[in-house]
Amino acid sequence: MEMFLYMDKDSILHKLDPRTKIFIMLISFAIALMFSSLSLLLILSFLVILYGALGKVLSNLKRIRVILIMIAIMSVILWALTYPGTTRLWGPVTKEGIIYGIAIGIKFDVMIIAGMIFLSSTKIEEISLGLVKLGIPYRPAFAFSTAVRLVPMIVSTSYIITQAQKSRGLDLDTGNILQRIKKYIPLLIPVLISVIRQANILAMALESKGFGYSDKRTSYLEIKFEVRDYAFLAVALLILIVAVYFKFKYRL
Template identity: 35%
Template sequence: MMYSLYVERKSLLHSLDPRVKIIGIAVFGTIGMLTRDPIASPVIFVLTLLGLKLLGKLDVKVQLKALKPLIPIFILTFISWPIVAKPLERGILLGIAYTFRIMGITLMAFGLMMTTRQRDLIRGFTKLGLPYEIGLTVLIALRYVPTLHALANNIMDAQKSRGLELEKGNFLERSRKMIAIVIPLLVLSIRTAHELAMAMESRAFGASKRRTHLTELKMKRKDYVALAVVFTIALLYLSLKFSLLPRL
C-alpha cells in the first residue's frame, strides 16, 4: 500500500518539464542549505508556500498536511539548538534558522512530488543522467513518508477503537502506550516493502539493461524561460549573500 503525494491540478508547475522542476528544486534547495539566518530561513519557507500556492495551485493546508508527519523532527531540531549552542539567545536563533531551513527544503521536495506524476519524475531523473534504479529508489523513499503516516493513523484509529487512550497520562505513560503503535507499524512497513519487492519482480524489474519509454520528454519555450528565471534568482541571491547581506 503506497500513497501518492501527487495532486491533480491545471497549473504552470504541473505543465513544466520534470527536468526543469528537478533542477529548480536542486538550485533552490542549495540556496536553502546556504541560508542560516533566523529571518531569511522563515522568509524562504513562506515564499515556498506562496510559490506552490500561486504557481502550482496547491492550497496551503494541503502543503502543511504533507509536512505533518515530520513535525517531531522539526520540534527536535528546534529544541536541540538551545541545548548545544550557547548563549541561550543564540541557540534559539539557530533553532529557528535550521528548523525553517529543513521545513523549506522538505516542502520543496514535496512540492516536486505534488506537481509531478511518478513516471514523469523518474523519467526526468533518467534524462538528467541518473540511473533508473537510483531514481526509482529515491522516489520510493520520498513517497514512503506519507505512506508511513497514513499507516500510523490507521493503526492509532484501530487501537483507539479497542479502548487504548493515547492522549491520557504523563509523558512516560503515553510513550509506553506508543509501543502498541510502533510494533504494528514496523510489521506493516516490512510487509509493504515485501509486497513492493514482489510487485517489482513480477514486472521483471532489472531484467533488461535497455529500457523503453512510452513518451519522450521535450522541452518547450516556457521550460527554457522557467530555467532562466531559476538561475536569475539564484545569481541575485548569491550576489546579495556575498556582497550586501553576508549574514544570509
C-alpha cells in the same frame, strides 16, 4: 487512504518538465543552506511559497503541518537553550539563541516545503522518468518507482494483519507509548513474510513481460523541455547568482 502528496491540478508547475522542478528544488536547498540570516531566510520562504502557489499545491501544507511545527518548536527550544548568546532573557535562554533557533527552524522548514511542492506537483512516473533522463540507469529508477508503489500495499497489509489480530483479542490500545510499540513488534513478522512472499509473484510477472530484455527502452510518458522550463530555470539561476553575490560581497 491517500498516503502520497501528489495533487492532480491544472497549473503551470504541473506542466513543467520534472528535471526543471528537480533543479529548482536543488537551487532552493542550496540557497537555504547558504544563509542563517532570519531576514534572508524569510525572503526565500516567500519565494518558495510563491512558487508553490503557482502550482496550487499549498493546501498540502496542512498534511505536513505537524512535522513543520515540531521542527520549528524543537529548533527554537534547542537553540534557545544552547546557543552561546550574550543577551540573557531567562536562565540559559538568550535573545540571540531564540533568533538563531527561529532562523534554523525556517531554514529546515523551507527545504521541506520545497520538497513538498516538488512531490505535490510531480507524479512518481515523472520523477522516475526525469531521473532516467538525468542519466540514472533504468533499473534503479524502476526500483524506486516500484518501491514507492509498494509502501501503501505494505501499510494496507499491516492494517489487515492488525485487524485480524485484534479480532482474536490482541489489545493494542492500552498501555503507555513504549508498551504499545512493544505490542506492535510481533506484528512486523507476518507483515514482512507476507510482503516477501509477494516479491516472488512480482519477480515472475516482470520475467514474463521480458523485463531487462533490452537496454534501449521506450516510454509511454514523454517529457521534454519547453519555453516555460527555460524561463523557470533562468529565474531560478538568476536568484541563485544574486544569492551567491550577496553571500560573498556582504559576508551574509
